[in-house]
Amino acid sequence: MQNQNSMFSIHSFIQLLLAFLLSACVSFPEAPSASVTPSFEDDIFISIDGARLGLQRWEAENPTAIIVALHGMNDYSYAFNGPAAWWAANHNISTYAIDQRGFGRSPNFGHWPGEETLIADLRAALAAARRKHPKVPLYAMGHSMGAGVIIAASAESSLDAEGLILAAPGVWNVPAPYRLAANVAATFTPGKTLTGERADRQATDNIPILREMAADPLMIKETRLDAVVGVTRVMGSAYSEAKKIDARVLYLMGEKDEIIPLNAMEKTAMRLSGDVTFRRYPQGWHLLFRDLQSEKVWRDVASWVKR
Incomplete structure (x- = not known):
């Protein structure tokens, strides 16, 4: 009995140690304090602390809906150029896409800003859009x-929006050994970078787009280890906390996605509550808005918004 208690104590200690290492190795800044009113100015989004973030806008003359868009890891607002221009021209939908901090033309290129800062900027961008278009969904x-x-x-708390559009969502509870290894490595060499070339994964079937992205200086080609840890935490939060969401949601995923595991996206979709519309594309890859069949996705988004 004593031996069993000792084994139990050792096992409990190891679990506590692992949990500590996973959560405490790498830290990121807290969300900035609010000091200014968020606003859109030409190609700049001014967030709550006065930080000037990159902005691209595609405005319809008399918009019937407004979209505030967030790009994926190592990308920036240009990711929405194709669909946003099409929505503005064909469906009177205006889109405001920001370069999240650490990406594109925003401050501290290549450095991870912290999940809470990204969330604060999202809320600020929605507030700026609501202020600019108070009567438009x-x-x-x-x-x-x-x-x-x-x-x-x-x-955390409901967003000030009529609905959420989630495309190839970054939702994944990365296995603990990988998270631990990344935390430890980033603790000692946070600035070490990875290129992902050895992963041998394809993001889209649109090869010209891949070449364009590779040549774009605003795309991050080498990812810092601490940024890997940061995005892993965001994916873990999204995966585990999705059950708290009760909203109108359009959930999009491609069956050929090689970046986010299909089962993780499916499980997350099942956890959502509210008016959830699920669209699954047999020929869709991770870059759903840029794939060869991307216009199907553009049409589905426009139809859902107009509905």
Whole structure:
């Protein structure tokens, strides 16, 4: 009996130690304090602390809906150029896409800003859009990591939006050994970078788009280890906290996605509550808005918003 108690104590200690290592190795800044009113100015989004983030806008003359869009990991607002221009021209939907902190033209390129800061910027962008278009329905849209940020934010408290559009959402409870290894490595060498070339995974079947992204200087090509830890935490939060969401949701995923596990996306979709519309594309890859069949996705988004 004593031996069993000793084994139980050792097992409990190991679990506590693992939990500590997973949560405490790498820390990120807290959300910034609010000091200014968020606003859109030309190609700049001014967030709550006065930080000037990159912004791209595609505005319809008389918009019937507004979308605030968040890009995926290592990407930036240009990710929505195709669909947003099409929505504005064909469906009177205006889109405001921001470069999240650490990405694109925003401050501290390549450095992870922290989940709470990303959430604060999302809420600020929605507030700026609501202030600019007070009588027009407003939607929060995210691709991959951006969708993960939206889920994590909505799980904390409801967003000021009529609905959520989640495309190839970054939702994944990465196995503990991998998270532990990343935490430890990032603790000692946070600035070490990874390229992902050895992963041998394809993001889309649109090869010209892949070449364009590879040549774009605003795309992050080498990811810092601490940023890997940061995005892993966002994905974990989105995966585990999705059950707290009760909203109108359009959930999009491609069956050929090689970046986010299909079972993780499916399980997350099943946890959502509210008016959830699920769209699954047999020929869809991770870059749903840029794939060769992407116009199907664009049409589905426009139809859902107009409904």
